[in-house]
Amino acid sequence: MNSKQTIITIKILLIITIFFFSGCGTDSKNELVIYSARNEHLIKPVFDVYTKETGIKIKFVTDKEGPLLQRLKAEGSNTPADILITVDAGNLWHAANENLLFPVESEILNKNIPVHLRDPENMWFGFSLRVRTIVYNTDKIDPTELSTYEDLADNKWFKRLGLRTSKKVYNQSLVAMMISEYGIQQTEKIVEGWVRNLAADVYMDDTRLLEAMAAGQCDVGIVNTYYFGRLLREKPELPLAIFWANQATGGVHVNVSGAGLTRYSKNKDEATKFLEWLSGQTAQKIFAEVNLEYSANPSVEIDSFVKSWGGFEQSKINLSRAGEFQQQAVKLMDRAGYK
Amino acid sequence: MKIFKIFLTGFSGFFFSSSGRSGAKHLKIFALCLSLLVFIPLIIIFSSLFAPSDKIWEHIYENVLSELLLNTFSLIIGVSIGTLIIGVLLAWLTSIYEFPGRKIFSWTLMMPLAMPVYVIAFVSIGILEYTGPVQTFLREYYGRELHYFPRIRSTVGIILIMTLALYPYVYLLARNAFLSQGKRALEIAQSLGYSRKSAFLKSALPLARPWIAGGVLLVIMEALSDFGAVSIFNFNTLTTEIYKAWFSLFSIQTASQLASLLVIIVFLFILLEQRSRYRMRFYQPGKTAFKQDLIKLRGMKSFIAFFFCLTILLIAFIIPFIQILAWAASGIKTELNQNYIKILSNSLLLAGIAALITAGMALLLSFGSRFNRDKFNNLFVKISTLGYALPGAVLAVAILLPFAWLDNNLITIVDKLFGIESGRIFSGTLLALLTAYLIRFLAVAHNSIESDYHRVSFSIDESAASMGVTGADLLKKVHLPIIRNGIFAAIILVFVDVMKEMPITLMTRPFGWDTLAVRIFELTSEGEWIRAALPAVTIVLAGLIPVRLLMKYSAFK
Numbered sequence: 001m002n003s004k005q006t007i008i009t010i011k012i013l014l015i016i017t018i019f020f021f022s023g024c025g026t027d028s029k030n031e032l033v034i035y036s037a038r039n040e041h042l043i044k045p046v047f048d049v050y051t052k053e054t055g056i057k058i059k060f061v062t063d064k065e066g067p068l069l070q071r072l073k074a075e076g077s078n079t080p081a082d083i084l085i086t087v088d089a090g091n092l093w094h095a096a097n098e099n100l101l102f103p104v105e106s107e108i109l110n111k112n113i114p115v116h117l118r119d120p121e122n123m124w125f126g127f128s129l130r131v132r133t134i135v136y137n138t139d140k141i142d143p144t145e146l147s148t149y150e151d152l153a154d155n156k157w158f159k160r161l162g163l164r165t166s167k168k169v170y171n172q173s174l175v176a177m178m179i180s181e182y183g184i185q186q187t188e189k190i191v192e193g194w195v196r197n198l199a200a201d202v203y204m205d206d207t208r209l210l211e212a213m214a215a216g217q218c219d220v221g222i223v224n225t226y227y228f229g230r231l232l233r234e235k236p237e238l239p240l241a242i243f244w245a246n247q248a249t250g251g252v253h254v255n256v257s258g259a260g261l262t263r264y265s266k267n268k269d270e271a272t273k274f275l276e277w278l279s280g281q282t283a284q285k286i287f288a289e290v291n292l293e294y295s296a297n298p299s300v301e302i303d304s305f306v307k308s309w310g311g312f313e314q315s316k317i318n319l320s321r322a323g324e325f326q327q328q329a330v331k332l333m334d335r336a337g338y339k
Numbered sequence: 340m341k342i343f344k345i346f347l348t349g350f351s352g353f354f355f356s357s358s359g360r361s362g363a364k365h366l367k368i369f370a371l372c373l374s375l376l377v378f379i380p381l382i383i384i385f386s387s388l389f390a391p392s393d394k395i396w397e398h399i400y401e402n403v404l405s406e407l408l409l410n411t412f413s414l415i416i417g418v419s420i421g422t423l424i425i426g427v428l429l430a431w432l433t434s435i436y437e438f439p440g441r442k443i444f445s446w447t448l449m450m451p452l453a454m455p456v457y458v459i460a461f462v463s464i465g466i467l468e469y470t471g472p473v474q475t476f477l478r479e480y481y482g483r484e485l486h487y488f489p490r491i492r493s494t495v496g497i498i499l500i501m502t503l504a505l506y507p508y509v510y511l512l513a514r515n516a517f518l519s520q521g522k523r524a525l526e527i528a529q530s531l532g533y534s535r536k537s538a539f540l541k542s543a544l545p546l547a548r549p550w551i552a553g554g555v556l557l558v559i560m561e562a563l564s565d566f567g568a569v570s571i572f573n574f575n576t577l578t579t580e581i582y583k584a585w586f587s588l589f590s591i592q593t594a595s596q597l598a599s600l601l602v603i604i605v606f607l608f609i610l611l612e613q614r615s616r617y618r619m620r621f622y623q624p625g626k627t628a629f630k631q632d633l634i635k636l637r638g639m640k641s642f643i644a645f646f647f648c649l650t651i652l653l654i655a656f657i658i659p660f661i662q663i664l665a666w667a668a669s670g671i672k673t674e675l676n677q678n679y680i681k682i683l684s685n686s687l688l689l690a691g692i693a694a695l696i697t698a699g700m701a702l703l704l705s706f707g708s709r710f711n712r713d714k715f716n717n718l719f720v721k722i723s724t725l726g727y728a729l730p731g732a733v734l735a736v737a738i739l740l741p742f743a744w745l746d747n748n749l750i751t752i753v754d755k756l757f758g759i760e761s762g763r764i765f766s767g768t769l770l771a772l773l774t775a776y777l778i779r780f781l782a783v784a785h786n787s788i789e790s791d792y793h794r795v796s797f798s799i800d801e802s803a804a805s806m807g808v809t810g811a812d813l814l815k816k817v818h819l820p821i822i823r824n825g826i827f828a829a830i831i832l833v834f835v836d837v838m839k840e841m842p843i844t845l846m847t848r849p850f851g852w853d854t855l856a857v858r859i860f861e862l863t864s865e866g867e868w869i870r871a872a873l874p875a876v877t878i879v880l881a882g883l884i885p886v887r888l889l890m891k892y893s894a895f896k
Contacts, residue, residue, distance in 0.1 A: 063845040066586040074743035205866040
């Protein structure tokens with residue numbers, strides 16, 4: 001090849017080489033690195049406020065929990081991550097179980113976050129509540145007919161129930177918490193009853209389920225409240241309403257979007273400060289409101305739209321159970337034919 | 340075009356000394372290294388087979404395995420038959436016959452390629468399910484519940500959707516074959532007294548077999564590793580179970596075992612395909628015929644051809660595209676900001692670099708095979724292309740592990756030697772990400788280049804050598820003109836694939852390297868499908884750029 005081509009080739013290669021290494025940078029002290037399963041548009045607003053208040057920069061990558069945990073594991077003591085954020089308790093429990101998290105002893109966190117929403121050994125803390133309850137079609141059902149998740153297995157709901165796929169962790173956590181409460185046998189009967197009562201194939205997500213309910217394909221279903229909120233904010237005319245499940249028997253099922261300090265964080269003090277800040281008024285309000293969730297810190301005021309759905313009693317069983325029983329829950333749902 | 344040529348020259352320059360004599364040896368070592376690159380992740384996945392089977396495997400075996408295997412095989416058989424029929428028919432029509440709209444169809448029919456499979460799946464459910472406009476309209480029209488409407492989320496449904504999304508792989512490669520030799524083969528066969536139909540079946544079609552088989556193989560691999568579309572249809576396959584074992588049952592070991600099963604299935608298909616054309620070679624004397632006279636269709640026939648192309652284009656591309664366009668328009672305010680441009684340029688840059696690298700590597704791999712025609716080299720080449728069949732996330736972990744291992748061990752060494760903290764060198768850098776893309780998409784590039792290479796006979800190399808043309812010159816002056824369509828096709832396929840790629844990008848991207856696909860993941864993982872329409876539209880539009888370029892610079896007119 002001639003010299004002109006050689007030069008251009010070298011240039012191209014040089015550019016590529018620069019790109020290769022642009023990813024490397026030294027972790028400065030004034031910086032936190034976060035691996036997050038909570039989406040960018042739900043956490044970045046919180047990060048931005050923190051950076052503004054403290055000057056500490058936050059670098060983050062988002063991914064599903066499974067790959068994030070695997071990445072933490074592979075990187076081991078060399079990981080750049082200081083904090084892991086997930087959208088459910090089960091995966092936090094699993095991360096702690098895999099020895100990827102480090103306990104945080106903090107009076108602020110203990111004071112701000114209720115006991116059942118954090119790990120008994122302080123490995124992780126819930127920062128927002130995701131409430132999974134019953135929603136029904138107001139044209140077809142009188143709320144007095146409704147009572148509990150278990151009741152939805154009753155024959156009177158034959159071909160009227162709608163469910164989201166069992167592959168979603170929210171349903172796995174719900175069933176796991178039921179196992180911890182009622183044991184495997186009874187829970188399996190309930191899930192079998194649900195499957196029998198299905199009005200249609202299970203849906204891929206809560207929004208699809210809500211729309212099917214509004215259109216009349218099914219009468220009643222189990223969803224997270226923020227999906228309901230999101231849909232109703234756009235289409236307030238839909239004949240849907242929330243029913244708080246299990247109010248007389250232990251409270252409605254809740255999950256958390258939470259976080260933990262990584263075992264090999266090089267910045268444990270700063271990271272702990274950030275977690276403490278997350279549990280405070282300012283952060284809690286943004287953290288919950290961007291997605292119409294409920295703050296984990298009970299002293300924080302609830303968004304007025306969310307408040308209009310009414311108050312509820314929540315289940316006080318510690319959420320680490322959701323992780324402990326998740327495997328059994330998934331197997332149980334497989335056996336019951338819940339796809 | 341020019342950039343690529345220069346790039347290529349530089350690339351081959353690495354392997355050939357000025358004499359070009361030692362090149363063959365270098366290329367063999369190169370094939371070995373490349374297959375090693377794929378081999379390491381595969382070994383990591385396969386090592387799970389020797390781990391003791393746990394309770395989860397038992398559970399899967401007892402409760403779901405038969406359903407999974409049935410679904411998986413129905414899917415790949417259905418989709419390969421579907422894409423074979425549609426892809427070959429369309430390719431034949433647009434490359435041999437002249438009918439109204441042919442010119443536009445010939446490249447627009449490739450457009451579904453730019454559309455991620457999960458987008459078509461999602462849109463079709465949105466339109467056809469109970470809550471969608473079709474059924475709602477019918478219910479209102481009749482004033483009651485419908486007695487019968489075909490189930491959309493069913494085996495047939497997912498096969499149809501995947502066929503529509505994936506047929507361009509077959510179309511692109513088959514068209515390449517027909518364009519270069521179809522009509523001539525047809526003429527020769529007809530001059531020997533065959534009718535046009537049997538001339539097609541007996542001469543043009545068998546001659547195009549390496550291309551068609553290469554395309555179908557890509558389709559099978561893509562269908563096997565698909566996670567997005569099958570989850571939208573809630574259709575349980577081996578791949579969905581891999582993810583379930585990993586994410587829900589917390590057993591990466593079972594996930595790897597299932598993934599090994601998947602790789603074995605693909606390898607069987609590859610061997611089967613190879614066996615079926617054992618000792619067959621497909622040569623093309625002389626250079627490719629660029630402009631052939633097309634056979635003019637008249638009357639009813641031309642109408643049917645037009646209508647068939649239009650129907651496929653409508654349901655595979657235009658309707659879904661209009662739907663996401665409408666959604667994108669409603670979400671444009673919240674999505675379009677400064678950050679969006681950064682994301683877009685990240686996507687284009689990554690896809691561009693990855694496409695050039697991957698196509699270059701694939702070319703060298705094929706070129707090298709010409710001088711090293713032994714079984715080992717053949718095996719290396721086959722292994723090098725297995726990365727495409729693995730579910731993205733599983734491959735991502737298997738790629739990450741060796742990188743992280745290297746990092747962790749290098750760090751101890753560097754620390755000991757110099758007493759400084761060196762940070763990470765591989766994992767979380769672009770080097771890792773681009774390597775991962777190479778491992779994943781080498782098959783795509785290789786299949787389209789390799790099938791083109793089938794028509795460069797070895798006697799061409801020999802006569803070139805007798806004239807003193809060897810090494811890089813042989814590649815540049817003799818081979819390139821013949822196989823340039825294949826190279827273009829390779830670049831486009833990889834470019835578009837990287838644009839759409841999700842799990843590997845998610846797991847191995849450096850900080851701040853979010854792409855359009857990452858944005859789609861962010862939005863869809865919280866069920867915000869409508870908001871995800873804008874990045875989806877952008878991916879499609881960006882994918883059209885290389886498709887257009889292909890038209891301009893190649894014989895695909």
